Amino acid sequence: NREFIRFLGYALRSTTELQSHLYVALDQGYLDQQGFNALFDLTTGCKNLISGFIRYLRSHPKNLNVEP
Secondary structure, eight states, X not given: OHHHHHHHHHHHHHHHHHHHHHHHXXXXXXXXXXXXXXXXXXXXXXXXXXXXXXXXXXXXXXXXXXXO
């Protein structure tokens, strides 16, 4: 439903916020470049999955009573 898609949007924005915090951690020396790259790649993959799920839900409105 629309509420679930809204929640997924929050999750997507939270993942973007996490990527921003990763840059700060790298700049402050809490992460080395290799650790940053590994974590950033994980967050990018997570964002791709969430975005794909949102697209799927919006393209199949009959399954969840969602308006396209």
